[in-house]
Amino acid sequence: MRFPSLKQTRFNLITIGYEILDGKILNTNSKWLAERITSMGGRVDRMITVGDDIGEIAWAVRESIKSGVDWIITSGGLGPTYDDLTLRGVAKALKRKLVLNRKALKMLKERYKQLYERGVIPSPELTPQRIKMAMLPRGGRPLRNEVGSAPGVLLRSGRTRIVCLPGVPSELKSIFENEVKPLIEKSLKKVFRVERWFEVRGIAESTLAPRIETLRSGSPDVYIKSHPRMEEGRSMIRLQLISAANRLKTAERRVEKVAESLRRMVIELGGEFSPIEGDVA
Amino acid sequence: MRFPSLKQTRFNLITIGYEILDGKILNTNSKWLAERITSMGGRVDRMITVGDDIGEIAWAVRESIKSGVDWIITSGGLGPTYDDLTLRGVAKALKRKLVLNRKALKMLKERYKQLYERGVIPSPELTPQRIKMAMLPRGGRPLRNEVGSAPGVLLRSGRTRIVCLPGVPSELKSIFENEVKPLIEKSLKKVFRVERWFEVRGIAESTLAPRIETLRSGSPDVYIKSHPRMEEGRSMIRLQLISAANRLKTAERRVEKVAESLRRMVIELGGEFSPIEGDVA
Numbered sequence: 001m002r003f004p005s006l007k008q009t010r011f012n013l014i015t016i017g018y019e020i021l022d023g024k025i026l027n028t029n030s031k032w033l034a035e036r037i038t039s040m041g042g043r044v045d046r047m048i049t050v051g052d053d054i055g056e057i058a059w060a061v062r063e064s065i066k067s068g069v070d071w072i073i074t075s076g077g078l079g080p081t082y083d084d085l086t087l088r089g090v091a092k093a094l095k096r097k098l099v100l101n102r103k104a105l106k107m108l109k110e111r112y113k114q115l116y117e118r119g120v121i122p123s124p125e126l127t128p129q130r131i132k133m134a135m136l137p138r139g140g141r142p143l144r145n146e147v148g149s150a151p152g153v154l155l156r157s158g159r160t161r162i163v164c165l166p167g168v169p170s171e172l173k174s175i176f177e178n179e180v181k182p183l184i185e186k187s188l189k190k191v192f193r194v195e196r197w198f199e200v201r202g203i204a205e206s207t208l209a210p211r212i213e214t215l216r217s218g219s220p221d222v223y224i225k226s227h228p229r230m231e232e233g234r235s236m237i238r239l240q241l242i243s244a245a246n247r248l249k250t251a252e253r254r255v256e257k258v259a260e261s262l263r264r265m266v267i268e269l270g271g272e273f274s275p276i277e278g279d280v281a
Numbered sequence: 282m283r284f285p286s287l288k289q290t291r292f293n294l295i296t297i298g299y300e301i302l303d304g305k306i307l308n309t310n311s312k313w314l315a316e317r318i319t320s321m322g323g324r325v326d327r328m329i330t331v332g333d334d335i336g337e338i339a340w341a342v343r344e345s346i347k348s349g350v351d352w353i354i355t356s357g358g359l360g361p362t363y364d365d366l367t368l369r370g371v372a373k374a375l376k377r378k379l380v381l382n383r384k385a386l387k388m389l390k391e392r393y394k395q396l397y398e399r400g401v402i403p404s405p406e407l408t409p410q411r412i413k414m415a416m417l418p419r420g421g422r423p424l425r426n427e428v429g430s431a432p433g434v435l436l437r438s439g440r441t442r443i444v445c446l447p448g449v450p451s452e453l454k455s456i457f458e459n460e461v462k463p464l465i466e467k468s469l470k471k472v473f474r475v476e477r478w479f480e481v482r483g484i485a486e487s488t489l490a491p492r493i494e495t496l497r498s499g500s501p502d503v504y505i506k507s508h509p510r511m512e513e514g515r516s517m518i519r520l521q522l523i524s525a526a527n528r529l530k531t532a533e534r535r536v537e538k539v540a541e542s543l544r545r546m547v548i549e550l551g552g553e554f555s556p557i558e559g560d561v562a
């Protein structure tokens with residue numbers, strides 16, 4: 001649901017990897033990020049999944065910048081292997097070169113030294129594959145990865161901020177919580193959300209539906225959803241009203257106004273209208 | 282993984298619904314469709330999720346047509362409510378009008394008659410909300426929905442076929458299997474896939490990785506993936522080789538050629554190289 005007059009910080013999520021396109025794994029990263037962003041008061045406008053292909057990654061980034069979102073978050077394709085192409089794709093979209101980032105290199109050095117000392121890898125040497133993860137599009141800033149090797153990356157293009165995260169869920173979550181969330185919070189517009197539920201009895205949904213449609217077109221900032229159900233052979237409708245605004249009072253006022261219109265409409269049609277308190281299953 | 286010289290029927294999957302963008306539900310429809318399409322020998326190039334918004338739906342459809350895919354499959358947004366906007370979005374992308382489709386209307390009539398006779402709904406009447414589901418972009422053909430109400434829709438735009446499916450997973454799967462799969466199968470280019478696994482011992486992955494990179498750039502039609510693992514304190518590498526071609530012989534020959542190069546390379550470096558038979562966990 002979206003509210004036309006609500007100002008929200010807007011996000012696009014880009015997932016990179018053939019394993020998603022081949023239907024091998026579910027895109028749980030996008031769901032997790034969307035849930036976090038939504039709960040913070042941000043809004044995800046698009047989710048795009050493309051393959052490990054520079055042109056495709058660049059297309060997704062360019063289209064997202066064009067759509068004017070505040071943030072682009074990519075996941076996947078940051079590792080050491082030849083098919084990890086995210087930073088090359090982003091660089092292409094931004095028409096920037098990949099350059100060795102000293103901070104990222106230092107992070108990788110520390111990481112491989114640790115892994116070597118713990119006996120996980122046979123050598124702490126920074127091979128070309130490992131150095132690759134420190135080659136960031138010019139202007140990029142590395143984001144510390146506490147869980148894995150590849151640092152995340154933060155970039156700016158005009159008013160859009162671009163964050164690149166690894167595809168491994170534990171690494172993605174860790175970098176998001178530690179490094180990205182604080183930055184997003186600073187950029188967020190305040191959003192207050194109000195949700196109310198009502199019960200309608202004695203009216204068929206087919207009678208109510210066109211009336212709700214009319215009501216809705218006059219109140220685009222209140223989301224109205226009817227949930228018809230059968231109860232002991234009689235039809236009953238649960239109505240869900242949601243509004244969100246940059247001020248709490250505004251959201252409350254909007255929901256109350258629509259609820260009052262609904263109440264009058266239902267009573268006029270000879271039905272019963274009552275609020276549902278507490279949680280609705 | 283993709284194989285440059287393999288000719289494949291290409292798909293884009295478009296999911297429509299704020300509930301995905303808000304992180305409330307996982308996009309299981311796209312995974313399911315991608316798995317089916319991949320197993321049939323097709324290839325998914327992009328998955329796009331947009332909200333219940335005509336402009337956004339039209340954008341996703343237009344971009345997909347522009348990319349030259351053979352098939353676009355949308356899911357979600359076909360129902361009777363005001364926020365089911367898929368067909369309006371598709372119509373906008375194709376610059377076509379929505380027109381009442383007699384066949385679709387007949388399907389809906391039968392459906393509501395059945396539901397009425399089974400006592401599920403109080404009236405079989407074709408309300409404006411129900412008729413809405415028979416308003417298809419001009420040239421559209423309804424696809425029978427055996428499980429729910431909204432028919433699927435099949436359209437053509439140039440060389441691209443567009444299929445619109447409901448978002449309810451059971452309805453999506455039923456229409457896909459009964460109505461869409463047979464059409465896709467007719468349009469599919471034949472694909473043969475060959476996969477082989479090998480075991481490498483006595484060489485560090487950091488030594489092998491750059492060699493594989495070189496080998497790969499000379500054999501873009503063979504997918505080579507190394508899976509390093511520790512076994513009793515010693516590093517061991519599993520190599521996965523996959524090729525696919527429009528002829529079985531071609532795929533086999535390509536994999537064998539790369540396997541032979543790998544074998545020689547490993548032995549030259551003083552390691553052991555052996556095929557793994559059977560299933561690999």
